[in-house]
Amino acid sequence: MANAQLNTTIFTGGILTTNFFNGRVLAAEDLTALQTANAQQHRQLGRAIGEGVAWGLEVSLAQGNDPASPVLHVTAGLALDRKGDAVALHTDIDLAIVKTADVQNATNGLFAPCAPPQGVIPTNLDCYILTVSPTSELQGSAPKTDMLNTGFASQCASASIAEAVQFNLLPLGIPNSTDPTTLRGQALQLYGQLAPQFVTLAGLTGAAAITQQTQIAPTLSKFRNIVAHLCFGTDSLAQFPANPFGVNGGDSLFLEYGVLDALRDQGYLTDCSVPLAMIYWTAAGVQFVDMWSVRRIVFPSAASEMWPVFSGRRKLAEGLAMFLQFQKQIADLPGTLGTGSVASISARDYFRFLPPIGLLPLLDGQSSAAFNYSTFFANVTRRCGEPSEGLCTPYFIEGAKVAPLFQKAVLCSPIDLNTQEMAWVYWVRENMEPPSSTEAQAYLIFTNGHVPNQGLSQFDLNYWDYANFV
Numbered sequence: 220m221a222n223a224q225l226n227t228t229i230f231t232g233g234i235l236t237t238n239f240f241n242g243r244v245l246a247a248e249d250l251t252a253l254q255t256a257n258a259q260q261h262r263q264l265g266r267a268i269g270e271g272v273a274w275g276l277e278v279s280l281a282q283g284n285d286p287a288s289p290v291l292h293v294t295a296g297l298a299l300d301r302k303g304d305a306v307a308l309h310t311d312i313d314l315a316i317v318k319t320a321d322v323q324n325a326t327n328g329l330f331a332p333c334a335p336p337q338g339v340i341p342t343n344l345d346c347y348i349l350t351v352s353p354t355s356e357l358q359g360s361a362p363k364t365d366m367l368n369t370g371f372a373s374q375c376a377s378a379s380i381a382e383a384v385q386f387n388l389l390p391l392g393i394p395n396s397t398d399p400t401t402l403r404g405q406a407l408q409l410y411g412q413l414a415p416q417f418v419t420l421a422g423l424t425g426a427a428a429i430t431q432q433t434q435i436a437p438t439l440s441k442f443r444n445i446v447a448h449l450c451f452g453t454d455s456l457a458q459f460p461a462n463p464f465g466v467n468g469g470d471s472l473f474l475e476y477g478v479l480d481a482l483r484d485q486g487y488l489t490d491c492s493v494p495l496a497m498i499y500w501t502a503a504g505v506q507f508v509d510m511w512s513v514r515r516i517v518f519p520s521a522a523s524e525m526w527p528v529f530s531g532r533r534k535l536a537e538g539l540a541m542f543l544q545f546q547k548q549i550a551d552l553p554g555t556l557g558t559g560s561v562a563s564i565s566a567r568d569y570f571r572f573l574p575p576i577g578l579l580p581l582l583d584g585q586s587s588a589a590f591n592y593s594t595f596f597a598n599v600t601r602r603c604g605e606p607s608e609g610l611c612t613p614y615f616i617e618g619a620k621v622a623p624l625f626q627k628a629v630l631c632s633p634i635d636l637n638t639q640e641m642a643w644v645y646w647v648r649e650n651m652e653p654p655s656s657t658e659a660q661a662y663l664i665f666t667n668g669h670v671p672n673q674g675l676s677q678f679d680l681n682y683w684d685y686a687n688f689v
Contacts, residue, residue, distance in 0.1 A: 234259045265303025269519035270493070271536065273297045278349060278496035278508055281313050286421070286504025288317050291349065293386075293495070299517055301490035304353045308384050316349070316388055316498070333489035345410075346391035346446060346499050348482075348513055350492035354385045389487050391478060391497065393449060402445055402454045405571065409442040417501035436555045439506060440548065440569040446497065447512035447544050448572050451537050452477025453633055459528055470524045479513060507551060511544035538629035541574035549579070553588045562591045567598055567636050573665065576628035581661040592644065592663055600641045601665075604674060613644040613663050614674025621647060624666065624673055631667040641668035 223229055236256030237249045275296020284290055291314045298306040333352070360375040396403035413435065420431045448454070455476035465472035475484070482488035494513035499506045516539060521531030528534060552561050552569070562582055566573060582589045593610055603611035616624070634642050645664045 261305075262303030265299050265305065266301075267519065268299060268303075269517045269532075270299055270301045271515040271517035272493065272495070273299065273517050276308060276351065276493075276495055276514075278510055280505055280508050284504065288315065289498075289500065289505045290315050291496075291498075291508065293351075298351065298493040300353065300493050304491070306351050306353045306384055306493055307382070308351070314386055316500075333491040346393075346497060347388045348391060348479075348488070348494050349496045349498060350387050350389060350488065350494050352385050352387065352489075352491045352493070353382065355380055355382045357381075387492065388498070389482065389492075391446070392482060392485070392487065393446070393478065394481075402449050402571075406442065406445045406449060409438055409445065412438055413442060414501070417503040417506070421501075421503040433556055433559045436552070436559065437568045439555060440552065441571055443499065443507055443509060443548060444570045444572060446499075447509060447541075447548075448633065449478045450497065450512045451541060451633075452480070453572060456528075457632065463526075463528075466525070471527055474521070474524055474527045506555075509544065509547070511540045511547060515540055534630055538575055538631070541633055542576060542625075542629060545574045545577050549590075550588060561588055562594065564590060564595060565597050566595050570636060572636065573634040573642070575631040575633055575667040575670075576625055577665055578662050579665065581663060589660075596642070596644065596665075599636065600639050600668075601644050602641060602672070604646075613646045614672070615648050615651070616645045616664075616673045618647055618649040620673050621664065624664070624670070628666040628670045631669055634665075634667055642666065643668060643670065643672060643674070645674060 234256050235252065237245075237253045273296070275294050276298055277294045277296070279292050281290040281292045292311065293308065293314055294311050295308050297308075300306055358379045358381045363374040363376045393403055393406055396407060398404040399408060416431070416435050416438075420428060420435065423431055456473060459473050462472065475481075479488060479494060483490070488494070494515075496508050496510045496514065497512045498508050515533075515536045518532040518536040521527035521533065523530040549561070552564065579592065579595060580589045582591055592613070596611075601611060602614075604614040634640065643666045645666075647662070647664065650659060650662060
């Protein structure tokens, strides 16, 4: 290819649209070219904005499900795929997930979803990713005039192009690993423990089923947590500080990481697909629907492919996703414990990682989903505020610090519970002092230990009974 020259127009790959002028005879192809050009221009804007879920498209297990034929409830919402196409669901729907939908024919309308590898039928009771893609089809009919001969309408053609969405269910696809020190190895080890237990659970009813469910709960929770962090790429991204200059084909080794990127490289997760939720479907039915392990807020591509960790917003989007994933998982725990109580839960037994910042509801008689902080953080290294009855009590912070603390912490790495690294824990003064303490759910905030301590004593900014002392 010849070198391009300065001050010359470069047409290669440019959008071609119809030029209108008086006296021009227009055919259907001319108007179709205009529609195509308009769609391509919108895609350019969409790619500049980024990919992800803008709002809505929340996924949950519908009420009264048959374990053999699960139904998901998906709310209305809007997303952008990697191609820049908008994916809009205009009304809430209930979605049966036993059969995968057929791939839309590319000639039906303006565009169709990218076709994933065929033969993917979700019946092997594993982890799956629910995705949504844009599609369209021709609807209605309009008279078609024979302009060259009679001038009368003797045939009909489709009148409208209707934009729509299509859902798909893809296997998560964790590579085999026998190394128990890796997240993949730990996930497969836990999956191997869970599978036969759910086969047993499927044949139980009543008190026996509740007992079995309670016994499974810690393993199930840790499995959910580890698989989520495989999607976050926590293990891969942990290598960045040791080798930030690492490259592969001219791009940073950390331009892609995590299970979702691997699925895209393999062609299973296409650029037309927006991940909405991860579903764990066992012999005893769907055990959890985990949205934030795979869904992300809309964020643009990194400015530099050599320094994506620093020049993009992916880390911020994933930090927020880790926070939201954890908050949903602890909210789901009472339902997986049977007759058990979350007050007896230890973080190390139920989680492999904690998010860089999280809010833990505490026992106060207001909520059944309330934790005992000394039990939850047992064997987790943490700094203490003013000791009380021999307990390592949290520091106090003012409510004015909460939002800024979140902004600082969300960019940090998750808390690895297999290490002895410290975590900060805080009570919020406004939540603990009367009358709020009798009206609102008590909670504490924990953060990665690398976030600066927010519990330092400050003159005229602390309250006597809710202060930190030096």
